[in-house]
Amino acid sequence: MTGDVWVVLPLACLATGAFIVYLVARLLTSRNDLLALVTALVFAVALVALAPLFLITRATLSTAEGLPAWGHLGEGGAFLRADPGGLVVAGVALGLGLLVALYSGRYLALDHRYETYYPLLLLLVAGLVGMVLAADLFNLYVFCELMSAAAYVLVAFRRRLATAIEAGFKYLVMGSVGTVIILMGISFVYRETGTLALPQAMGVPGPWARAGMGCFLVGFGIKSAIVPLHTWLPDAHGRAPSSISAMLSGIVIQSAFYALLKISLGLGFPARGLGTLLIVLSLLNMTLGNGLALVQTHTKRLLAYSTIAQMGYIMLSVGIGLRCDVPWAIQAGFFLLLAHAAMKGLAFLCTGVCHFYCDATRITELRGTAARMPLVAVAFSVALAGLAGVPPLAGFAAKWFVLTGGVQAADALGYLGLVAFVVNSLLALGYYLPLIGTLFTRKTSEVSETSEVLPQIRISPWMALPLVVLAALVLILGLYPRPGLALALPAQAFIFEMLR
């Protein structure tokens, strides 16, 4: 086991952290806020441990040497390899995890069972980080399973609610089918190449590898909610505790998409074909996601469908970049991923606050939020307006970048995708705006004539802090997208390195 120890450090932090948090919860304290603090600390340490990797990978990319890797399980094999794209996804997951852990410091008073929740949250992120940094298919599979298993349990965390159990079970069944298909794909690839190492680049794939590719597409398609394999998502993201929905919608499905991207390009699947496929699928994702979001009555289900649509935007941008060889479009895709994690995370955390204090799950129950919890109403509006692509928020900057990337491509299918994108962003206003309007309505019910005077609710700082941080991030990324673009640049360069 040799190599760059930095690569394994974040993962080690998370895994050890999960163990420690469990022990602390069982032996030392059962106070929610302390456990949240310890969990947040673990995330913070992992984030700090991840930071040097950004610098190392940036240096290695420019010198065209190998990426930092760790562990030798066989000839030329490695356990983990830090690639820039994976680092971006892992960094987002850790950052979001940190905020979610803090947020749970109050929010989890709804559910208790802290000793299961925090370790599972850490394991979810550990699986995610391992999956995007894995250097061979075996590890990728194991970590993917770890992430999924944690996610299944967390979705069904409210075990007294039949709907939560149902959603968790549905997710479990579909997700397991997905992982089995991935496993099948791995065996096909092994049949052809005789190795599990995730190749950096390969020649023309043979028939078995192509069959394996098909399996990966379906398996990871389920995990990243590519229409028509998305059916588990609205239930799972709608029924999970809001803090978990924030993680699942914000980064988990995108990480599966990144894994798909990395594997297919690594196996030598032609970029043009993959790009075309992604554009076509993105049309479905956007249209179906936005169309169904329009008719939702539950806030979280609405946000879940919006995630399907936003996933479509990411796929569109990456697809255009791959199909037409436009680096800028891929960079825009990664920027959108960053922006979406902040916006969707914020939106789910806001619904969580409304659920916590006002027991509001339906959209109509959100009336009067502005009068009772002005901070939440403003933060929620920032998230929704950002998702709708209203300037000067991060969603708009991302939209601008995706559009410029698409126009640069000058490609018929790309234009079709852009038209769908623009039409869809108009369609999406149809549900984002009324939701914002509902937040600022003073009447608490449809029938009451007068606006009631509602008492102000003081929000716990555990919940307020993540909201403020994310809202500020959405605004800052919109007005000053340079840091986001700077993160996305090496990721884009890495993808193109794989195409050469």
Added chain:
Amino acid sequence: MNIETVWLVTILGAPLAAALLLSLLRGRGARMAGWIAGLAAALSLASTFALLPALQRGEVPTLGFEWIPAAHIRLALHLDWLALPFLVTEAAVTLMAVVYAWGYHRPDERTPFFYALLMLFAVGMSGTTLADDMFLFYIFWELMLVASCALIAIWGEGERRGAVALKYFIFTHLGSLMVLVGLIVLYDATGSDSFSSLRAGVTLAPGLVTTVTMFFIIGFCVKMAIFPLHLWLPDAHAVAPMPVTIMLAAAMLSMGTYGILRFPLSIFSPAQMAPFAVPMMVAGIVSELYGALMALAEQDIKRIIAYSSVSQMGYILFGLGTLTYDGIAGATLHVIYHAIVKALLFMCTGLVIRATARRRIGELGGLGGAMSLVALCTAVGALAIAGMPPFCIFTSEWMIFSGGFHTAQVGLSILTLFGSLLTVAYALWFVGRIFFGARPEGLTVNRQPWAMVVPTVLLAAFALIAGLFPAPVFDWVAHGLTLILGGNW
């Protein structure tokens, strides 16, 4: 950093700072909110005028630095003659609307947010005229929409305000998206986001020129509320609180005109624009006639004036569509004069509503004696909008018609003349039915706050002065047109 840059920053910075300050003060600033906003608006207007000497010396005040280098986006502001008339109009209307709001708006704990949003609305409009970069332009363009929509949704009158705000947002955002597509195509063609590279010239495939121009014109026509894209306007104007209506009608509608002047007209050559001339003129006439007819048919006095905007924007589009010097100069002048007169008429309407608490024209009448000053001002506004000399709109209409008769479409030009007859009809009938005749039973007249009366009287005076001495304003517009048209017209 020279003094011009400081003024340039102040135009945007003063309202922006006021908005931030007011949001921070929250309930504590309820009493001072109006004064803070008024001061900021006055400062913004003063800075605009402070830049006039520099422009007259032939300088172009600019400010710019790198913002997002990866996407070639700069944070660049730039004031030229083309933007100046719009900027002055916007700043002056904002100041008037804020002063009017002192009387109109009863202070409560949300008042600071009201003024803060008014200030953001103003920032959006002046930013749109000052932006020298497409990304920045679009940000300001949408800020204008977001701020005004929030004002309508929160402080609008009536139960339907949420629905109206939604309709307003979706309609105008549809227009904005068309503009966005146009901007992105131009960005792709020039490889840069800056307007300066656009001014240097753009080469596009002929088919693309047609498409982009169409997108721009339709997109900006939504903002101008040209028939049949006007559907958001009557509702939004009728529901919005009066100061917001004034800013919407007098300043925001003209941003559509600015967009058409700035993008298709400045960038593409007259030959490339020629296919759009007749459609623009026809759309203008249809809008003009439709707006005037609806104004005649409407019962709500605020909606009458709102439809009059649809009609007046028709004149402007007609003027632009003539593609002649006279027509475009007339259209630009009309933007300024229409702003004065429309603000005046809405202020008078607001005063009538405030004094009587009635909005239906059938329930009003015989107010001339009790509200003689307002009656006089309304009469000035009505005569002005009907194009009566010596009030200001006479000059601009003259120019627009003259532009029309310089083209081959004399028939269309005669139609516009006919349309102005309808304008006379609804304007005079409006005055007649409110201020003359018998006063209906139970119609009482309350006192009107001075803060609402003073700007009204000022604007009525302006409408006369601008009509008697059109030279200075005409001078600005002429400078702007040489920027667009060059010497070859």
